[in-house]
Amino acid sequence: MLLDIMQVTEGGGFVIIQDSVDCCGRQLLKSFINAALKREEIIHVLGFEVCEDELRAGLDSRGIQRLYFHDGFTDPLGWTECPALTVHQFTPQEISARLGHSEQPKSVMLVIDSLSWILRHHPPAVVCQRLQELRRGGALKSILALLHSDMHQQGIVGSVCHLATVVISVSPGTGAKHAVAKTTRRTKSGRVTREEEYFTVSEDLTVTIEAQTIHSGKAQAEPEEFEADPAANLTFNLRLSEVEREAKEKLSLPFVFSQEKKSALLHHRPGAGRILYEPDANDDFDQEDPDDDLNV
Template sequence: MLLDIIQTSEGGGFIIIKDTVDCCGRQLLKGFINAALKREEAVHVLGFEVCEDEFRAGLDSRYTKGLCFHDGYTDPLGWTGCLPFTMHQFTALEINAHLNQSEPVKTVTLVIDSLSWMLQHYSPVVVCQRLQELRRGGALRSILVLLHSDLHQQGIVGSLCHLATAVILVSPGMSGQYTVAKTTRRTKSGKVTHEEECFNISEDLVVSIEAQSSSCNTVAESEDYEADPAANLTFNLRLSEVEREAKENLSLPFVFSQEKKSALLRPRPGAGRILYEPDANDDFDQEDPDDDLDV
């Protein structure tokens, strides 16, 4: 599933790469960008966490002419007033204005590195609203963002992931050779699919799937065991074979056996009967059941 998302350009796609302090997702982000540049798409990067030279490192130089880096790293708050992009310009109107300054192309991908920087200066509601405005604007084909999930409350992360068409959580593999990607993908029809894969990223930022997560996490599964909640109790919660057999053979007082049912239903001589003799007040008119009522 990971390669399918990387190699295809789905219209209206919103992809979130979630990482933590244990595993950085920027290399995978650059792998997405490298694949988009090779498809001759225009990629606009709103960079706030690393400088342009560091961000371009490793990308295929034959295709980087399609990459436009909007520098929000040097002066993100716009104190000097001479840089082309600041965090205050994180609006659909400003971003589309920057996109229109470049040469017109059929496909444009917007990359935000990272969305965690925006969440430090804007409320989650504002960030979600502006992402939705960008998706509805029509100038972008897809949006790709990096999100440091361990810096925010889970409710905020969940709200952002609810907007995404694909969420990729990266984590280190047990062997240290691979990185695990837990991918959740939502189609236009509403179908949600999940998959875990182990992948590697080469020096030229090409992503390759090495194995399914069940193969690369064998060590973790063997070491993980379920704790026994009844291990250290002062009384026994389990039954021996003799106790279990006695329990199964026990007749409960509220459960009637077939013999007891037959004995209760069998007519016996001298058993009591109810005899009813109607009197004059019991005259019942079938045509007027309410005849005895004073109405």
Template sequence: MLLDVLQGAEAGSFIIFRDSASCPGRRLLKSYVHAALKREEEVHVLEFEASEEELPTGLDVHCAQRLHIHGGFADPLGWIKRSSFTVHQFTSRSISTLISSQPQSKSALLVIDSLSWLVRHLDPVVICKRLQEIRRGGAVKTIIGLLHADLHQISVVGSVCHLASTVISVEPRTNGQWVLAKTTKRTKSGKVLQEEELFSIQENLTVTVHSKVSHTTQTQPETDSVEADPAANLTFNLHLSEMEREAKEKVALPFVFSQEKKSALLNAGQGAGRILYEPDANDDFDQEDPDEDLDV
């Protein structure tokens, strides 16, 4: 899967190379840039961690005209006005202006070296929002970012990597000869593909995969899955059998009169009991003074 990613990504993708101090991933990032230039793609690099002379070293001189480096290494925060691009200029409008200033016929590849500079000096929420705006802007075909995972909190790294369609984590091996690449790719259908490979990078920046450690395919959980029955392991029975249900339906509920009882009460005969009341003198009631008996 690592070679498939290096050979070209689909439009609108966002790829993160995740590394650490024990296993830097800049050389793998440079191999991707080399492969993109070989495919005659326009590559724009936001360079914050290396000089403008370091990245082109080892690349084909015939491809150098398609490589556009926007240097922020000398002055990444713009304090002394020596850089052509600063951290605070990382917006969708600024990126579109940089890319449109170069004559080209198709969308470009945007390389951020590195995302850690942005994460350390901007709010992670702002970075995620601007990355989404750049992806939807149309001027950029693919975004490639190098992220130093050991410089940030786990939650911040997870939030940024959640936006990526592909995350390639590089880790050292005990023998020191090869490097382990853990690739996680999210497809448009919702599947998550994961693969671990041992690779090495040649002098000409060509990546060679030596062996595959593991390969797994995961899918999103189905939404119509059957829910567990909460009454399955109880020591008593909450369900009724057919015979018990029929007996329950035949029982008359309290305070519910049947039709026969209603007819008997509504059509009382001559022998039915009646209450007769004859007022006496003490029950004299004055309509004009209802409170006469209260002696007030």
């Protein structure tokens, strides 16, 4: 799955490479950039963690002219008079202005190296909102971001990863050269596919899949909320069969009168008996004192 995602990037895709101090994901990030250059895509990099020379090292020289590096590494906080890019300029308007000179906006990939720098200086809700605006703006084909998961709380990491169409979590493998990529991919229909693969990245940024783990390749839908059945494990049956339901519907309840029964009760019939009651002296009822006969 990792190679499929790297070779074919859908329009509107948002890929997050999630790493930690135990396993760096920048080489895999550069492999994605290299594959996009070979597809003749235009790439804009918001670089906050490494300089331009370090990022360009090893990339395909034939397509390197299509890579635009926006230097946020030299002065990320804007301490000088004319900073090239600061972390506070991470807004849809600013980024769209920087992408404005691209001849083919539909084939532009935005690379954020790294998203952790932005999350350290912006509230998570603001970052998520701006990422959504960038995806919906139509000026980008895809977004690729590097995220250091051990620098943030798990709730923040989960909120940002929830926006992504693909999340690749890298961790150390069994060997010194191997690493494990746990890939979660969400399609537009809501289907979720998860896979774990052992991979290596060579000096020319070529990714090689060594093997798949035992539990890889299983596709599943998003888990639905489980609701307990109150009628389960009872000693009696609360549900009706079809025959019992039909018999229940035909049954006339004692407090439900039919039209014929209502007519018989409301209309006087000849020869019907009547009850006549004549009160005596002991039945004298005083409206002012209804309890008079109790001798209280």
